[in-house]
Amino acid sequence: MSIEDTGRTTHTLAALMELRKRILNGDFPGGTRLFEVPLAETLQISRTPIREAMSRLAEEGLLDRLANGGFVVRSFTFADVVDAIELRGVLEGTAARLAAERGAPARRLQEMEEVLIQLDDCFGAAPNDVDFEGYSELNGQFHRILVELSGSAVLQREIDRATRLPFASPSAFLSDRTNIDVFRQSLHVAQEQHRALVSAIGSREGTRAEFIAREHARIARRNLEYVTLEDPDLILRVPGLALLNS
Structure with a gap:
């Protein structure tokens, strides 16, 4: 060059x-x-x-x-955002099922376990003490490994396409700009789902892994509903939601 x-x-x-x-x-x-x-x-x-x-x-x-x-x-409707999140859930659910059915290498499962430990460290001693930025980065890493474990280049490409919109990414609502109780609580639920997902993949339980991954994506939908229905003033603090039609 x-x-x-x-x-x-x-x-x-x-x-x-x-x-x-x-x-x-x-x-x-x-x-x-x-x-x-x-x-x-x-x-x-x-x-x-x-x-x-x-x-x-x-x-x-x-x-x-x-x-x-x-x-x-571009501008987006609430339905557009919900559809984007649901699509990610379907695709990641498929990735989790394939990872379980095809058998994930022990080395890659160990990588996921190590990321889980680091995610745990993002939670402080106090209930409200959460490192949002650190969690966001590690959460993205966890999801990248999950998709790679599917062994499907086609699926990886489609998930990358589906998550380009900021509000559809796995870390859409994880930012210090959105440091509120509802989102902090959702991280604890998400972390438990991370553990269950790793367990299902390791046990080669494809159906269970797919269900957990799809439920995991719905956390973002619940956070979206909180922002748009309960506290609309937060829209400008969540990257991308400023593009929602009023």
């Missing part, structure tokens, strides 16, 4: 990260059309990396391409 190509890639990544952050924070509401020139001026990056970044965001599902070649910020 030439120096010129390296510089362009760096600028594209910078534009991608900044645009993604602004979209998820609600700086660009759903339906907003994005224009290359003003964005390039605002971000002080040339138009080509801006265009490439918007193409990437369209692939992630945050932008829609217009017929004339432009881009507009």
Whole structure:
């Protein structure tokens, strides 16, 4: 790769990260059309990396391409978000079943056990003492191992596609910005499900593993319902939910 190509890639990544952050924070509401020139001026990056970044965001599902070649910020309904979470549950449930039925290597199961121990360390002595950021990172690692254990490249690709939207990812509601009692309580339930999932896979109980994985995804749905129904002010504190239609 030439120096010129390296510089362009760096600028594209910078534009991608900044645009993604602004979209998820609600700086660009759903339906907003994005224009290359003003964005390039605002971000002080040339138009080509801006265009490439918007193409990437369209692939992630945050932008829609217009017929004339432009881009507009997508908006989502509550049903869209629920469907995305349910889809992840179905796909991860299938991954868990395949992992159990095909027999997971002892070494990979040990990796999951080690992640569980580290997740336990994210809970402090006090009930309200939770390291959300640490839990989020380790939770993502746990789910990546789970998907890999399926042994299916097709399934891995589809799960990656399904979880690109921030509110559909396994760690959608895990952030210090959403440090509230309901979410803290949900982490304890999730951790018990993690243990049960590892046990089911290790025992080669495919049906049980699939059921647990699908129930596990529904924790995100219950947290979503709390945010939208019980405390709507939290919407702007959960990445991506600013894109929900009011």
